[in-house]
Amino acid sequence: MSFTVLIPARMASSRLPGKPLADLGGKPMVVRVAERAALAGATQVVVATDVPEILQACADHGVRAVMTRADHQSGSDRLAEACVTLGLSEDDIVVNVQGDEPLIDPALVQACAALLERSSDCVAATAAHSIDSVADLRNPNVVKVVLDKTARALYFSRASIPWWRDGSAPGEPHLPPQPPALRHIGLYAYRVGFLKRFPMLEPAPLEHTEALEQLRILWHGGRIAVYVTDTPPPAGVDTPEDLLRVQQHYIG
Numbered sequence: 279m280s281f282t283v284l285i286p287a288r289m290a291s292s293r294l295p296g297k298p299l300a301d302l303g304g305k306p307m308v309v310r311v312a313e314r315a316a317l318a319g320a321t322q323v324v325v326a327t328d329v330p331e332i333l334q335a336c337a338d339h340g341v342r343a344v345m346t347r348a349d350h351q352s353g354s355d356r357l358a359e360a361c362v363t364l365g366l367s368e369d370d371i372v373v374n375v376q377g378d379e380p381l382i383d384p385a386l387v388q389a390c391a392a393l394l395e396r397s398s399d400c401v402a403a404t405a406a407h408s409i410d411s412v413a414d415l416r417n418p419n420v421v422k423v424v425l426d427k428t429a430r431a432l433y434f435s436r437a438s439i440p441w442w443r444d445g446s447a448p449g450e451p452h453l454p455p456q457p458p459a460l461r462h463i464g465l466y467a468y469r470v471g472f473l474k475r476f477p478m479l480e481p482a483p484l485e486h487t488e489a490l491e492q493l494r495i496l497w498h499g500g501r502i503a504v505y506v507t508d509t510p511p512p513a514g515v516d517t518p519e520d521l522l523r524v525q526q527h528y529i530g
Contacts, residue, residue, distance in 0.1 A: 358474050434492055
């Protein structure tokens with residue numbers, strides 16, 4: 279199987295400024311992410327950035343990187359430009375690995391790419407895992423996804439879905455027995471042809487309501503295959519506390 283991993287990386291983070299270059303055991307975080315992604319068996323791993331310092335840090339550690347425009351509205355727009363720069367063909371598969379996921383499981387990256395390769399009816403693939411706590415089910419920062427019988431996404435939401443009618447009280451959702459509630463994992467594989475078209479698609483009203491960009495795909499009739507894993511991925515790095523936790527991993 280042939281696929282490319284693209285890692286969008288910017289310095290703009292309100293909670294942790296400059297985090298792509300944060301030191302993790304002697305290497306910048308974005309380099310650590312690229313190293314993990316390479317273990318997935320990708321044909322190539324490329325960082326897409328608009329910051330010269332990130333470009334230089336990648337070059338210093340032998341990681342390929344490309345410069346993109348600074349005015350992109352989303353990470354998907356940045357990846358679309360990178361696909362053009364790299365000369366990828368319409369049928370190629372790219373996996374979007376976020377630049378703040380230094381502990382990403384390479385097997386999960388490979389599984390998403392493989393799922394899209396064998397799902398000819400889909401333009402993208404992503405991942406999910408079962409929710410095992412009511413707190414996560416109720417948390418709007420935990421994005422939920424519901425699937426059809428072929429494991430294609432029906433809907434993504436910040437709300438508590440599916441709603442267990444007979445086991446929940448008004449305003450008090452509880453974990454449904456079957457099908458299980460699923461937490462969406464923000465890892466995506468795309469067909470390059472679709473990714474190039476994505477920035478030109480009209481944003482969906484639901485996308486604005488939920489603040490979930492992937493709803494644009496469903497709203498325009500695209501299908502998303504979902505790989506359900508038994509192992510929740512390690513948390514990414516969003517805060518100084520997250521950074522300390524991951525730094526301890528590299529020290530230990």
